Amino acid sequence: MVTIEIDGIKTRVEEGTTVLQAARQIGIEIPTLCYHEALTRYASCRICIVELSIEKRGRMRTWIDASCVYPCQEGLIVKTNSEKVKKERKVILELLLSRAPESKILNELAEKYGARKDRFESVDKGKSNCILCSLCVRTCHELIHADVIGTAYRGIRKKVLSPYNIAQDVCIGCTACAFVCPTGAIKVKLGKDRLDIESWPASLEIVKCKKCGKPVGPKVYIEHLRKEVPLSDEVFELCYECRRKMYTTTTWK
Amino acid sequence: MNTEKSSVLEKKDFKKILEELKLEGKKHLFPDKLKISVQSATCGKASGADEIYSTLENTLKDEDVILERVGCIGLCQQEPMVNVYVPGWKPVVYANLTPKIIEELAPQWLEGKFPEKNALGQLGPSYLDDMEGILKPVSGIKRIEDLGFFKKQLKIVLRNSGFINPLDIYEYVARGGFYSLYRVLHEYEPDQVIDDIIKSGLRGRGGGGFPTGVKWQSCRKAPGFPKYVICNADEGDPGAYMDRATLEGDPFGILEGMVIGAYAIGSNQGYIYVRAEYPLAVQTLHKAIKIAGEFGFLGKNIMGKDFSFDIKINRGGGAFVCGESTALMASIEGKVGEPRVKHIHTVVSGLREKPTVLNNVETWANVPRIIEMGVENYNKIGTKGSKGTKVFSLVGNVNNNGLVEVPMGITLREMIFNIGGGIPENKKFKAVQTGGPSGGCIPESLLDMPVDFDELIKVGSMMGSGGMIVMDEDTCMVDVARYFLSFLVEESCGKCTPCREGTYQLYKIVDRITRGEGREDDIELMEELAETIKDASLCALGKTAPNPVLTTLRYFKDEYIAHIKEKKCPAGVCKELITYFIIEDKCTACGMCKKNCPVGAIEGEKKVPHKIIQEKCTKCGICLSVCKFDAVVKK
Numbered sequence: 001m002v003t004i005e006i007d008g009i010k011t012r013v014e015e016g017t018t019v020l021q022a023a024r025q026i027g028i029e030i031p032t033l034c035y036h037e038a039l040t041r042y043a044s045c046r047i048c049i050v051e052l053s054i055e056k057r058g059r060m061r062t063w064i065d066a067s068c069v070y071p072c073q074e075g076l077i078v079k080t081n082s083e084k085v086k087k088e089r090k091v092i093l094e095l096l097l098s099r100a101p102e103s104k105i106l107n108e109l110a111e112k113y114g115a116r117k118d119r120f121e122s123v124d125k126g127k128s129n130c131i132l133c134s135l136c137v138r139t140c141h142e143l144i145h146a147d148v149i150g151t152a153y154r155g156i157r158k159k160v161l162s163p164y165n166i167a168q169d170v171c172i173g174c175t176a177c178a179f180v181c182p183t184g185a186i187k188v189k190l191g192k193d194r195l196d197i198e199s200w201p202a203s204l205e206i207v208k209c210k211k212c213g214k215p216v217g218p219k220v221y222i223e224h225l226r227k228e229v230p231l232s233d234e235v236f237e238l239c240y241e242c243r244r245k246m247y248t249t250t251t252w253k
Numbered sequence: 254m255n256t257e258k259s260s261v262l263e264k265k266d267f268k269k270i271l272e273e274l275k276l277e278g279k280k281h282l283f284p285d286k287l288k289i290s291v292q293s294a295t296c297g298k299a300s301g302a303d304e305i306y307s308t309l310e311n312t313l314k315d316e317d318v319i320l321e322r323v324g325c326i327g328l329c330q331q332e333p334m335v336n337v338y339v340p341g342w343k344p345v346v347y348a349n350l351t352p353k354i355i356e357e358l359a360p361q362w363l364e365g366k367f368p369e370k371n372a373l374g375q376l377g378p379s380y381l382d383d384m385e386g387i388l389k390p391v392s393g394i395k396r397i398e399d400l401g402f403f404k405k406q407l408k409i410v411l412r413n414s415g416f417i418n419p420l421d422i423y424e425y426v427a428r429g430g431f432y433s434l435y436r437v438l439h440e441y442e443p444d445q446v447i448d449d450i451i452k453s454g455l456r457g458r459g460g461g462g463f464p465t466g467v468k469w470q471s472c473r474k475a476p477g478f479p480k481y482v483i484c485n486a487d488e489g490d491p492g493a494y495m496d497r498a499t500l501e502g503d504p505f506g507i508l509e510g511m512v513i514g515a516y517a518i519g520s521n522q523g524y525i526y527v528r529a530e531y532p533l534a535v536q537t538l539h540k541a542i543k544i545a546g547e548f549g550f551l552g553k554n555i556m557g558k559d560f561s562f563d564i565k566i567n568r569g570g571g572a573f574v575c576g577e578s579t580a581l582m583a584s585i586e587g588k589v590g591e592p593r594v595k596h597i598h599t600v601v602s603g604l605r606e607k608p609t610v611l612n613n614v615e616t617w618a619n620v621p622r623i624i625e626m627g628v629e630n631y632n633k634i635g636t637k638g639s640k641g642t643k644v645f646s647l648v649g650n651v652n653n654n655g656l657v658e659v660p661m662g663i664t665l666r667e668m669i670f671n672i673g674g675g676i677p678e679n680k681k682f683k684a685v686q687t688g689g690p691s692g693g694c695i696p697e698s699l700l701d702m703p704v705d706f707d708e709l710i711k712v713g714s715m716m717g718s719g720g721m722i723v724m725d726e727d728t729c730m731v732d733v734a735r736y737f738l739s740f741l742v743e744e745s746c747g748k749c750t751p752c753r754e755g756t757y758q759l760y761k762i763v764d765r766i767t768r769g770e771g772r773e774d775d776i777e778l779m780e781e782l783a784e785t786i787k788d789a790s791l792c793a794l795g796k797t798a799p800n801p802v803l804t805t806l807r808y809f810k811d812e813y814i815a816h817i818k819e820k821k822c823p824a825g826v827c828k829e830l831i832t833y834f835i836i837e838d839k840c841t842a843c844g845m846c847k848k849n850c851p852v853g854a855i856e857g858e859k860k861v862p863h864k865i866i867q868e869k870c871t872k873c874g875i876c877l878s879v880c881k882f883d884a885v886v887k888k
Contacts, residue, residue: 071596
């Protein structure tokens with residue numbers, strides 16, 4: 001255990017706990033965008049920056065670092081909302097807003113930190129809406145194990161894409177990528193026969209309900225579940241509503 | 254060579270082997286017939302070394318002479334160069350050669366004559382070792398060591414470059430090579446090696462300046478196996494080619510350093526990450542590794558000891574950011590070359606999450622020399638906090654462009670005006686840029702500061718890997734900042750927001766200033782943005798990316814203000830802010846400007862002073878350069 005100080009509050013935490021975790025444990029909120037508890041830490045959005053100080057060889061060193069990855073160590077002093085932090089967080093927000101001007105979460109944060117939209121113009125004028133937080137890529141790789149998407153190109157031209165920007169048969173159409181996206185940049189279109197992800201080439205055949213004809217889900221996804229979950233075939237052939245009906249009639253009567 | 258080698262290796266006593274190699278190497282270095290070494294590093298080849306080589310081959314095809322290729326001796330400005338060895342005489346370096354001059358000189362060399370034409374100088378004690386007293390000096394030709402360019406240099410890393418055949422292991426041993434490795438393997442415990450390197454004060458030459466020995470110690474102590482050793486040869490700074498010259502000119506020095514390092518930290522596998530844009534260096538390394546292995550200096554049971562170490566070569570794919578240690582390791586692993594946070598150091602968890610020591614080419618090349626000369630002697634070189642020498646590529650508006658190795662603590666003025674020979678065409682010095690794209694521009698007023706790791710940081714620049722670009726009065730500092738930023742925008746990996754978006758926005762602001770569209774509050778905005786990028790970026794690339802802007806703002810703010818407020822470029826570089834016009838009184842109506850203007854922007858009849866139509870003018874400056882009467886001016 002180590003003792004650290006966050007915004008004037010002394011707290012004891014397990015060594016190696018991140019500053020973000022330690023702050024949240026005592027109810028201090030630090031904004032995050034690319035951080036997700038279920039995923040490896042990437043530390044790319046830098047919105048969670050804090051001011052850190054520690055005494056080393058009799059000298060106090062102060063610097064700015066990302067709280068989502070910085071490990072707590074004895075004597076660490078954290079300021080989550082100092083003037084410097086607020087000022088730089090504001091600039092980072094303005095940079096992100098140039099990418100995703102319509103994002104709800106960014107606009108809320110912008111209001112809080114006084115970030116403006118007129119100082120920077122983005123390279124794609126906000127068309128992509130993507131802030132390259134990589135949550136979708138990490139989810140697809142680490143949780144779904146499908147590895148459909150990754151980042152291509154570098155710098156300002158960096159993009160989330162499927163390999164060679166062609167449709168990949170490993171995609172199961174789970175749409176977890178769209179679910180984790182903080183800015184709503186990944187758009188999913190559920191059509192009559194197909195499910196399309198519009199950010200990169202992905203178009204999947206839909207299975208329709210045996211009883212009512214409504215969509216059940218992407219065919220590969222249903223097949224994937226069929227292998228993983230030991231349930232009767234019928235379950236995979238019915239839509240959500242018909243499945244409920246089937247259960248209420250068969251189990252409770 | 255094969256028969257020689259096997260007869261040497263049959264004896265297991267490596268001390269004896271080294272002595273025999275040394276003896277043979279001396280014969281290779283100073284043979285009993287005419288030897289001509291063509292300096293054929295990439296810089297030499299670019300100046301026509303291959304043509305010189307083939308001309309020599311043709312001219313001397315019926316003669317009993319030795320023709321070989323060596324690396325670069327440093328004065329790249331005067332390449333192509335050859336070293337001429339006539340038995341019994343000190344070798345003479347000839348410079349600024351052309352095939353025609355070769356045809357004229359070669360027959361004279363055959364007769365044992367040293368014509369003064371194109372002679373640069375004769376090699377002295379820093380190359381000849383104990384042959385200095387034996388070989389006769391050539392009269393009428395200066396000693397290399399007495400020339401302005403070489404006088405203040407001290408060659409440790411580059412001491413063999415341009416002198417020995419880079420792939421002749423005999424010659425490398427003749428210059429003392431592999432003796433350090435022998436001593437380390439036979440007389441030192443690994444901890445003693447680390448102790449020596451710590452005491453030597455050697456700091457990482459890739460730019461960071463971290464104490465090398467301390468790094469090794471942390472890696473040795475870190476739990477985990479296997480441990481890895483990496484040589485970072487992904488040199489990517491614009492205008493910098495120190496590592497390339499070392500790799501091409503003296504590869505065994507780097508390999509020897511790596512084996513010593515591996516022994517010290519307890520590693521059996523090493524990697525050299527070298528950029529693919531250096532084909533000659535890659536080729537040279539492949540051959541050097543093979544040869545060192547055949548002689549028992551690399552591979553299994555090195556020098557007959559119970560220690561094995563192999564080196565693999567990884568070629569970089571053209572990303573500047575892969576010179577950053579964690580991005581480099583990701584690239585070796587086959588992943589996207591993106592840096593990661595380094596709160597857990599790479600010496601604990603580096604390549605494949607194993608303890609890893611990564612050092613730059615120049616750092617590795619220093620290691621065997623430190624063991625050889627001893628910690629105390631090495632300590633005498635340099636300043637309090639920065640020991641030893643540093644290799645720089647001195648380029649830009651300076652008379653002697655080339656590679657220089659100087660003791661730390663030398664002043665910038667000595668480097669530019671003594672070694673570099675000053676600014677061409679008697680123009681005024683304006684600034685020197687050190688530390689690569691993320692370094693800074695240092696003004697005239699600071700030229701007397703000593704060059705070392707800490708001093709350069711104090712003035713807002715950094716040592717970097719050793720690029721040094723000299724700029725004269727005709728350079729626009731806002732334009733310079735724009736150029737370096739454009740490089741960094743291209744090379745940012747795009748992972749973190751401040752570097753990806755911030756550097757791009759900074760570039761956009763500087764770009765609009767150079768186009769005369771700067772706004773009153775731009776300087777303030779740049780400062781705010783630069784501060785955020787510097788503090789909040791993930792890796793060193795981003796953290797230093799605003800340096801070109803910050804240092805030019807610090808020392809040349811008036812130029813920014815002139816661009817923004819007066820819409821003028823004082824140096825006359827930024828096209829949108831300059832106008833060309835013709836002074837009527839001076840114009841003789843000769844028609845030269847009109848004839849040469851590529852866009853037909855000049856009008857005027859015979860005997861009538863000419864005029865530039867501003868709407869059509871693209872500001873290429875051709876009229877100015879062709880006018881013989883100084884009638885065309887730029888404002």
